[in-house]
Amino acid sequence: MRSWTFFLLAAALAAQTQTGEVTTRDETPTFQSSVNLVRIPVVIRDKQGHTIGTFHKEDFQLTDHGKAQYISQFAIEGSAVPKPAFQPAAQEEIPGEPATTGTKLVIPTRFTAYVFDDIHLKMEDLMNARIAALKHIEKGIRPQERVALLALSGRVSLEFTSDLAKFREALMKIMPVVPAHKTFPPATFFAADQWMNRDDQQALSMQVGITIDCLNLTGFAAAAAPGIAQDTLREVANEGRGEAVNVFRTLNNIVRLLSAMPGDRVIILVSPGMYLPDELQRDLTASIDRATRAGVVINTLDARGVFTVDPAGDVPGCHLTNQQTQMLVVKYDNFQNLAQGMVLDDLAHGTGGTSVSQNDFLAEFNRLANPPEYIYYLGFYPKDLKPDGKYHEIKVKLADTKGLSVQARRGYWAPSHEEDAATAATREVGEAVFSRDELRDLPIEVHSEFFKTTDEDAKLKVATHLDIRRLPLRKQDDRNRDDVTLVCALFDGNGNYIKGTQKVVELRLKDENLDRRRTQGITVNSNFDVKVGPYMIRVVVRDAEGQQMAAANGVVEIP
16 A cells, blocks of 8 residues: 555656646756865875774864865775665555565675776786786675776776676787887887977987987988987877877776776776876876766786886897997986886875785785775865966875874866856766765655566666755745756666766745645656666755755666
């Protein structure tokens, strides 16, 4: 009887949409992000490297460009922090269809994306990392875990799965990308950028020496070396920049993929590192900011392991005879290796992850597959933030360090324009949709029902009932007003986002009907055409007047 009562009430309330007091319109869901709120993951470790989770908001000090900032948001997360249970939505009986008595669906709560930098990896380093990854994954994939495998080149892409055989098969397909052509005499992106963007004459001098020895230029022919060297450096600089842009475009797409997963989200980036010129440092910071807002932890494994620079200053395919050129090659190789490692450090430290460079890859895979036991998330709204697009250096420290290490992101870029109220609302809803946290500013109840149209197809209805007594209605003329945005998102059994609906309910309640309307509340139905199988449901509600939010989770399995 309860089922029929609920849906008769829902039908009666749905009829309100024709009265002019409650109207509903459909919108296309859009999810955006901005940096008005700066979110900083912080990991505190003792001298033994163990993370510590006993600090409080008042223990932290935060500065932006040297100016103290108020920490407006504080949370602690991680594998050691208990998480709220993920409860299935209530199932309603449907005439002619057996009621679902329960679900055996295990909700995935851990998502790990293994990302191989096949653009920069050498064959030897890739082979070592791949062998270790195979041994690591042989332990099996836990029921609550899903894994993905992706290559930065985009040539290999395995979406989140629990199928160990598919993971092994995809891993064996990853190979280093062979450049379409190799510049000869060879030059490095680092040296090319130093000359192009910093007018580094030593970098040019080194390339001239390399050109002379590689091409065996003697006598009058050596006069052509400077021109050849400059052309080589320009070509390598342009190719390197385009490659770096593509790498971070792919990395951002991977972060977006992870951000749609409702649980712990970890990226393990296997790479020898990469050099980024000054002009592309914003791309690095944008990736960090996107990951921190989504709660995605990026762990990095330096595939070079513990390495040393060749003291002989050799250049592939050439025999250097000039000692000064050899010394410059060693110098710039050192600088480049340090710069490549700094990118891996920044990605990890800026997202609460770990950056490792050891020769025991198997041990490191086992270590990096889990997020830190404790991650503090500090959030602040910068004082007097100007939308000038400039970089802001931030520092986080403890009031009393006690010999502890503090790992946090180093800075952020200010927005290049003001964020209006509509954009802010869209961003907040989008961030909540791809979170697992339940929000309870407003009371909501989520119910679902389905009926099968064929053996493989079904129609799924998600009914969300909102108690509107807490809404801060705005009085205008003889009406009490508020707009409520409701997004219902559907994820598959592996946590992959499938589709969503967005509806805006406009409340224009008359005074004489206000009490009755508040007692009844409102019900919004979201309908989906789906295939049989398990699904996760995420409902997010936000009102315009009070900017209050509610979010709830549910599951349904269509046999």
